[in-house]
Amino acid sequence: MAYVNAPVRKKDAMSLVTGKPVYVEDQIPKNALVVKLLRSPHANAFITSIDKTAAMKVPGVVCILTHEDAPKSRFTTAGQTYPEPSPYDRLILDRHLRCAGDPVAIVAAETAQAAERAVRMIKVKYDVREPLLDFRKAKDNPILVHPEDDFKALCPVGADNKRNLCSTDVFEIGDVEKELAACDVVCTRTYHTKANNQAMMETFRTFTYLDEYGRLTVVSSTQVPFHVRRILSNALEIKKSQIRVIKPRIGGGFGAKQSVVSELFPALVTMKTGRPASIIYTREESMTNGSPRHEMQMTVRVGADQSGVIRVIDLYALSNAGAYGDHGPTTIGLVSHKSLSLYGGLSAARFACDVVYTNTMGGGAYRGYGATQGIFAVEAAVSEIAAKLSMDPCEIREKNMVAEGQIMHTYYGEPCNSCALDRCMQKAKEMMQWNEKYPRKVLENGHIRSVGVAMAMQGSGISGVDIGSVEIRLNDDGFYTLLVGCTDMGTGCDTILSQMAADCLECDIDNIAVRGVDTDQSPYDTGSYASSTTYVTGMAVVKTCESLRKKIIEMGASMLGVSVDEVSFDGKRVYVIADENRSVTISEIGYASYEGHNHCLSASESHSSPVSPPPFMVGMAEIDLDPLTGEVNVIDYVGVVDCGTVINKNLARVQTEGGIVQGIGMALYEDIRYSERGTMQNNSFMQYKIPSRLDLNTIRVAFESSYEPTGPFGAKSIGELVINTPSPAIVDAIYNATGLWFDTLPVRAEDIALGLLKK
Amino acid sequence: MFTAQNYVMASSLEEAYTFNQKKANAILGGGCFLRLSKKRIHTLIDLSALSLDKIEEFDEEFRIGAMVTLRDVETNDALRASFGDGFYEMVRHIVGVQFRNCATIGGSLAARFGFSDILTFLLALDCEVELAHAGRMPLCEYAAMKPDRDVLACLYVKKNGRRAVYQTVRQTKTDIPVLACAVSVLNGEYRAVVGARPARAMAVSFDPADPDWISKTVNAFSFGSNMRASEEYRRHLAVVLLTRAYNAIREE
Amino acid sequence: MVVTITVNGTKYTDDISPDLPLLDYVRSKGCLSVKRGCETSNCGLCTVHLDGKPVLSCSVLAVRANGRQVTTLEGLEEEARAFGAFLADEGGEQCGFCSPGFIMNVLAMAHELDDPTDEEIREYLAGNLCRCTGYQSQLRAIRKYLTSKKEG
CATH class of the missing domain: 3.30.390.50 (CO dehydrogenase flavoprotein, C-terminal domain)
Structure with missing residues (x-):
């Protein structure tokens, strides 16, 4: 294998680093209308009237659309496989405004200035209602976020809009109460994680136009082009066959763009006016009306015996869907599946959950997708029970961690076919010099140096649901075209899949021309989310290459006038095994396939996996804590990852480093906050701080690979896993420094300093 | 962001002052904070032609023009010789080098932001400001005033060994x-x-x-x-x- | 107001609105590498050189560039390729959306600082946010680039 497991440069790298115009905004047609939105200042209100007369008179304004102009079919903007588990609870424009910033009117004008002016001149009368902002009070609250009768859930997720319920569920394995009663130590704590913004550098953006066939073409910064096609069809009440979606290069997603956010508005304008239209979300809009991580409150009960064997975990999670249920019923599932399953020897486990509607911004998909919240709660609780047992937090994990060969009862009963979690722990301890550093050292300046640990897992694609397809064509002269429907969002999947194809076809990677995504031309793929691309679409590449090789061999054999059993293919030529001098080159086969044949050489295969094998990780944080100011400085972070076979060493490492840093932000300062009226307070990069390069020191990454038999080349996923360890590892380190457990994220310097004062 | 209809490059401090008497007009500093406002400005007043972008050292004091950038004071050798790392410490946390290449001392002082690093540090030194009309006054007096329509021309920092x-x-x-x-x-x-x-x-x-x-x-x-x-x-x-x-x- | 601005060596004379940010001006001249990532002067994506100094083109008004030299990544193609290759070999460009502004500031830093320490590099580039990489690969790329420059 020449390319798999090598640090291959991304195929699009040089165009990105030289600033080529490859993103949505760089390609907007010159005559496109500029679309701006009038947004609700209220978190809960009904529109009683809209007067757009004055606004329509602004020179350059072409159209102003309100709820009266918009289609009336409810839909979800969650990018999921149909039938979506997320309830159909939205309209493009609704009379009922359910969170601050909900769209009231769409303005399209020749210039941004004209559109902005018109937005200011629309006169709206609101019937303002009291907003429901505290998700802990939402269930059965008299304030209903979705009182409408046409609310519907396509899947049995327990949705009940008359109770503010987006979803509810419960499962139990064994007898939890009996096990808890039999434990020597039980640790109970309620954890609270906040909504976080993905803060990808490129905000939401889309442009639309009618093509030469009169079809709606949507060029958008999205992770889910095929889902966008279906969602737009639902929302606009037009046929799916009338829509084409194109994804150019996109400036980061992290799950944010697994929802339809900006696409609807220019699409409606183009449908109404026939003209190209574009929308570029401001950073403020991206912050206030994006698709953030769900805020959750989780109560964990962990029971263990005196020797540190964890026997039972009971977990209840309450999730804030916000105003709309996108990804609400699905994120909640990962809270338990991907936390409880870290522990292989549980005699009993229970998970119950409620996902509730409130008048805050609707949630969405953010890297980790519920696993991040659940793993924080469970891992923090496991560290606490270790402390109660006076046990090293690594030791309790070594004693209880899931191992290869076990059946994961809290993970759909899937077998654990590949797991190097034990080696990850060992390696992380060596790299961190854990035994020397644990638990703490007090420095001369009074600062405390301490360490903390956490484990994590995720899935690899959505088992039995999502699919990836690819097509590979042999062209004249013997180069290949690789068509993919998954979405490279900077992660490098176009390159990673080309690496696999090049190895399977035994050719130079430059001989693979890769192209994605255009729903008219790319083979169907559910999109890049749920850590699926390398594992699911990668397997489709392997299968497609096998089919294509077969066709190449057939063609070569027929050109040589022998049977297929008599020849072999080495990537460069098909040759007769018994007489290697008799051969045809791949170039000759390519040319020949283009002349007088009934079939060009092309193969396309799809792949969907019945399992979702988890990648695993151990994270360790070393912090410097100033006990007087409470400031925490993460001076070193070690992440050791088992993602199965590493396909691209550089890209896997950068994924890990980037995920860890996002996780550090979540642990220490990222926190979406609302005013008493329900408007977001930190709606900019000035107020919502993400880590700068001064906020970190070293991040050290290593890989301890297992081999996943169901994955391409033995690979599993990596993209989401890597955000999950920082919060629990840092909270553990803070405990080891201060003796205080913090259960609410982010843990701010203020909490620590005042906590120590009150100790 | 704000909007502005007109732009004037002031040819004298007096001219800048005259323009600034209109409430709809505004002085353009580095633009970094002004752009956070949604003001509808009639005329932007630019002080760039008034040679206020210099840091000058005299026997008793430094004179720092209102248009001197935060990056200028951060990297100025003479200020470092007199005040050690003080000016560097004052501004090093402010966003980044590109921001500090834009933002000006005058803009930072005139805005009198509560969160101002610059105001906090400079109040620890012995400073005065010079205004187009009010003339020289101690910085602490200026800092306590409500923002008015006078024009800040420069800052004086005493070299008294503090x-x-x-x-x-x-x-x-x-x-x-x-x-x-x-x-x-x-x-x-x-x-x-x-x-x-x-x-x-x-x-x-x-x-x-x-x-x-x-x-x-x-x-x-x-x-x-x-x-x-x-x-x-x-x-x-x-x-x-x-x-x-x-x-x-x-x-x- | 009529201004004359030199963008990447080409002199343009235009009648522009006084509130036009330099960012939008250079994009209108085809310099599409220059990106906008925020409205609060915090992200560094829009970094260009104004008379050789790195500035935020979102905050500098185009009128302020009157009579001056503006350089964007398009004007430094060769240097961008030279450093960009190191970045690409670390996988440190990722989504690439912050790369142009980041590279403009790296090139400014390479001119301004001699032999910077890691801490000095971090501090110089603190105003360039990146959400993908966690910054480590960028630092590795800068180190290798500076070493290769030194070795000539």
Whole structure:
């Protein structure tokens, strides 16, 4: 294998680093209308009237659309496989405004200035209602976020809009109460994680136009082009066959763009006016009306015996869907599946959950997708029970961690076919010099140096649901075209899949021309989310290459006038095994396939996996804590990852480093906050701080690979896993420094300093 | 962002002053903070042609023009020779180099932001400002005034041997401060400045010989709560940072 | 107001609105590498050189560039390729959306600082946010680039 497991440069790298115009905004047609939105200042209100007369008179304004102009079919903007588990609870424009910033009117004008002016001149009368902002009070609250009768859930997720319920569920394995009663130590704590913004550098953006066939073409910064096609069809009440979606290069997603956010508005304008239209979300809009991580409150009960064997975990999670249920019923599932399953020897486990509607911004998909919240709660609780047992937090994990060969009862009963979690722990301890550093050292300046640990897992694609397809064509002269429907969002999947194809076809990677995504031309793929691309679409590449090789061999054999059993293919030529001098080159086969044949050489295969094998990780944080100011400085972070076979060493490492840093932000300062009226307070990069390069020191990454038999080349996923360890590892380190457990994220310097004062 | 209809390059300070008397007009500093406003400006007044972008050293003082950028004061050798790392410490946390290449000393002082690092540190030194009409006045007097329509031309920093130490706590390294403190000393006379309370920076003098100096000093300031911190934490931090700054200056 | 601005060596004379940010001006001249990532002067994506100094083109008004030299990544193609290759070999460009502004500031830093320490590099580039990489690969790329420049 020449390319798999090598640090291959991304195929699009040089165009990105030289600033080529490859993103949505760089390609907007010159005559496109500029679309701006009038947004609700209220978190809960009904529109009683809209007067757009004055606004329509602004020179350059072409159209102003309100709820009266918009289609009336409810839909979800969650990018999921149909039938979506997320309830159909939205309209493009609704009379009922359910969170601050909900769209009231769409303005399209020749210039941004004209559109902005018109937005200011629309006169709206609101019937303002009291907003429901505290998700802990939402269930059965008299304030209903979705009182409408046409609310519907396509899947049995327990949705009940008359109770503010987006979803509810419960499962139990064994007898939890009996096990808890039999434990020597039980640790109970309620954890609270906040909504976080993905803060990808490129905000939401889309442009639309009618093509030469009169079809709606949507060029958008999205992770889910095929889902966008279906969602737009639902929302606009037009046929799916009338829509084409194109994804150019996109400036980061992290799950944010697994929802339809900006696409609807220019699409409606183009449908109404026939003209190209574009929308570029401001950073403020991206912050206030994006698709953030769900805020959750989780109560964990962990029971263990005196020797540190964890026997039972009971977990209840309450999730804030916000105003709309996108990804609400699905994120909640990962809270338990991907936390409880870290522990292989549980005699009993229970998970119950409620996902509730409130008048805050609707949630969405953010890297980790519920696993991040659940793993924080469970891992923090496991560290606490270790402390109660006076046990090293690594030791309790070594004693209880899931191992290869076990059946994961809290993970759909899937077998654990590949797991190097034990080696990850060992390696992380060596790299961190854990035994020397644990638990703490007090420095001369009074600062405390301490360490903390956490484990994590995720899935690899959505088992039995999502699919990836690819097509590979042999062209004249013997180069290949690789068509993919998954979405490279900077992660490098176009390159990673080309690496696999090049190895399977035994050719130079430059001989693979890769192209994605255009729903008219790319083979169907559910999109890049749920850590699926390398594992699911990668397997489709392997299968497609096998089919294509077969066709190449057939063609070569027929050109040589022998049977297929008599020849072999080495990537460069098909040759007769018994007489290697008799051969045809791949170039000759390519040319020949283009002349007088009934079939060009092309193969396309799809792949969907019945399992979702988890990648695993151990994270360790070393912090410097100033006990007087409470400031925490993460001076070193070690992440050791088992993602199965590493396909691209550089890209896997950068994924890990980037995920860890996002996780550090979540642990220490990222926190979406609302005013008493329900408007977001930190709606900019000035107020919502993400880590700068001064906020970190070293991040050290290593890989301890297992081999996943169901994955391409033995690979599993990596993209989401890597955000999950920082919060629990840092909270553990803070405990080891201060003796205080913090259960609410982010843990701010203020909490620590005042906590120590009150100790 | 703001909108502006007209633009004038002022040819004299007096002309800038005249234009600035209209409430709809505004002086253009570096543009970094002005762009946060949604003001509808009639005329933008540019001071770029008035040679206010110089740092000049005289026997008794420095004169720093209003259009001098934060990056200029950060990297100026003469300021470093007189005040050590002081000016560098004052601005190093402010966003990034590109931002500091734009933002100006004049803009930072005239806005009198509560969170201002610059105002907090400079109040620890002996400074005056010069205004187009009001002339020279102590910085502490200027800082306490409500923003008015006069034009800030330059800042004077006395080279009288006063030493200052600047300490802050921030949520992230490039965020505005949760609390900003400076302590300075000249001939045994000590001064404490606290900014980002979150209200504007203020200076008080103190006598470290008094065993209660720290509580008395901290009690001289009012503190409040906002998104970044509570009043209680800020009060606690003031004790910690002023003590540290005092110890640092004593050890110098 | 009529201004004359040199963008990447080409002199343009235009009648522009006084509130036009330099960012939008250079994009209108085809310099599409220059990106906008925020409205609060915090992200560094829009970094260009104004008379050789790195500035935020979102905050500098185009009128302020009157009579001056503006350089964007398009004007430094060769240097961008030279450093960009190191970045690409670390996988440190990722989504690439912050790369142009980041590279403009790296090139400014390479001119301004001699032999910077890691801490000095971090501090110089603190105003360039990146959400993908966690910054480590960028630092590795800068180190290798500076070493290769030194070795000539």
